[in-house]
Amino acid sequence: MSFFRHASALLLCASFAAWAALPTLTTAWPVNVGPLNPHLYTPNQMFAQSMVYEPLVKYQADGSVKPWLATHWTHSEDGKTWVFTLRDGVLFSNGEPFNAQAAAENFRAVLENRQRHAWLELVNQITDVKALSPSQLQITLKSAYYPFLQELSLPRPFRFIAPSQFKNQQTMNGIIAPIGTGPWVLQESRLNQYDVMVRNERYWGEKPAIGKIVIKVIPDATSRAVAFETGDIDLLYGNEGLLTLDTFARFSHNPAWRTQLSAPVETVMLALNSTRAPTSEQAVREALNYAVDKKTLIDGALYGTQQVADTLFAPTVPYASVGLQPRSYSPDRARALLENAGWTLPAGKTIREKAGQPLHIELAFIGTDALSKSMAEIIQANLRQVGVEVALVGEEESSIYARQRDGRFGMIFNRSWGAPYDPHAFMSSMRVPSHADYKAQRGLADKAIIDREIGEVLTTRDEHARQALYRDILTRLHNDAVYLPISYVSTMVVAKPELGVIPFAPIASEIPFDQIAPEAAQ
Known part of the structure; x- marks a missing residue:
């Protein structure tokens, strides 16, 4: 196990840097950590930015x-x-x-x-x-x-x-270089191969028990699982795309390994583009919401590890428990909405049409995210049952984020940001074209009202006014059916037991490497 490799270094190489005499932990991530500019976004990976800054x-x-x-x-x-x-x-x-x-x-x-x-x-x-x-x-x-x-x-x-x-x-x-005050320093980065973090010996706080972290770049979920099983990596920590959940379920029944699930931290949803046909139609967006069998999707693709999401935020999120009416699975209601909106099923065909145009929608997702692909295929099958043709568009991460920003989607996977972003920062971002939300909402009749109320909710000092504003914003977004909530997700951990219990970070996008204390280091 890689975190025991320090033994010989401790005995034979005392002159090495202090981190060389400490355990090494090896993990995996789908992409490199990026240049680690603390003030910019993709391709900088948030967990790594938080390690350095x-x-x-x-x-x-x-x-x-x-x-x-x-x-x-x-x-x-x-x-x-x-x-x-x-x-x-x-x-x-x-x-x-x-x-x-x-x-x-x-x-x-x-x-x-x-x-x-x-x-x-x-x-x-x-x-x-x-x-x-x-x-x-x-x-x-x-x-x-x-x-x-x-x-x-x-x-x-x-x-x-x-x-x-x-x-x-x-x-x-x-x-020039990623130099921060945090407990870790980026020592080396090899494109599409690995990144290496070492302990910051100048760190002002309690220094990590681990001296070195090797982050292998493994884009494919199955390959990440194999790397863990063969001992090439010690830890997998992340969201539901990191491993296929059948693999997580299998690992959880193996006493040789430790598996953990956090409490729900974020919402996975589809953003529905209100500016592009056919999702520009309210009836189509509502029908899509009724047509997806979330419970079966979660029990099947997600192995019951997540909870059905009925609303944009879980009721446990501050200000989000406002009594919205769920759109429970009802393919008959979806069909009726489409029929009433003029999307009819021609004789002998399985896809609805209107004015000679088929009911065709693209669903975009990150192609390397195994779970998104599985979910997309299930959603595609669900929607075909009500006469909607869904074309799956799986692309690399940066391409999907570009689609979110420029609106090149009919439906696109999206997720809330978890604590401490939800609800205020996530909703603040809805007002600018930096994420899928702005483009999805841009065609809504009440978009200007939503944006104005978001500005007001962030600056009012009156708690009652803040609650009322959140209630109205969330109600409008729900009634507009501009999102198709799927599940409330948890963080997953798969680890060698020698690493001990892995703590969950309060911020969903962070990995608390500095708090991991391998038994060999204790």
Whole structure:
């Protein structure tokens, strides 16, 4: 097992770097971690960005935040001006000091690329950031903004890279090297092969028990499973696309391995494009919702590991329990909706037509995501039963994200972002063309109202008004049938038992490698 390889290093190579005498953990991911620019998105992988870069405040499982790079903070009575006192003695992994000036430079770099980050309302709210002293950072907002601290804790974009690694005093066009304050340092990256993280020996906090993490690039879920079974990797941690769930179920019955499922963390759904025919029709979108047998899909493709989703967010998400009426599986109701909308079934045909045009919809998904492919095939079969022809479009991750941004889809797999993004940050992003939601909603008659109310819900200081606004927004989106919720998903873990119990991170997109304590290291 790879995390026992440290024994000889400990005895024979004492002069190695400190991490060489510690356990090595090998895991797998579908793609490389990317250049690890803390202020940008794809192809940067969020779990790896969070390993290298840290926030001012750290999100907790109960929804609160705790001091991190900032030890405490105060704010003005009107909630617009905040002063953060920074932790003493923090260094970037290259030895540069982390101080208020470095923090302010990072905020400047993010805000100079404000349009790219406009999905996050905090970016729009910040009017000024300045260093008051080496240890005090002041942030000024347009208005009081209730998710302020939670959004500072996100994996991106408000995390900190050494200013010496900016390119031309900016980060929007790339960085020199990924130098952060976090517990890990990117040591090596080989395209389509692997990435290597090593422990940051300058880390200000408790250092990880693991010295080195090898992240093998294995795009295929079956190959990842084989790599685990043969001992090539020690841990698989991620969402339901990481392994086929029949494999997860099989592993869970093998006492030689440890398997874990978290509580539900996100919603998997289809976004239905309201600007492109035929999903531009309300009746078609409603019919699609009634036509998918979610329970059978979950019991079959998902091996019962997830819960049926009736709404955009689970009722346990803050502000999301608003009593919406589920659209339960009813193919007869789906057929009736389509008939009444003029989509009829010509004699001898299995696909409905209207004005000579077949009821044809493309469903786009990430081709390397085994589970998305299985789910897409089941949905395709369900919809054919009511006379809808679905063409499956499986492409690489970056291509699917491009489709989400530019609206080249009829239906496309989408998911909420989990804590701490849901509901506020996920809904904030609906107002800009950075994700599938904006393009899916753009053709709705009440899109302008939805966008206005999202802006209001983020800035009101009246809790009752906030609840009422969330209720109206969620009701409108539900009534518009612009989403087809499928399941509330959990994080999966498959691990060698010697790694001990694997903790789940409060933020769904993070992997808490720094908290894993192999028995060999204890």
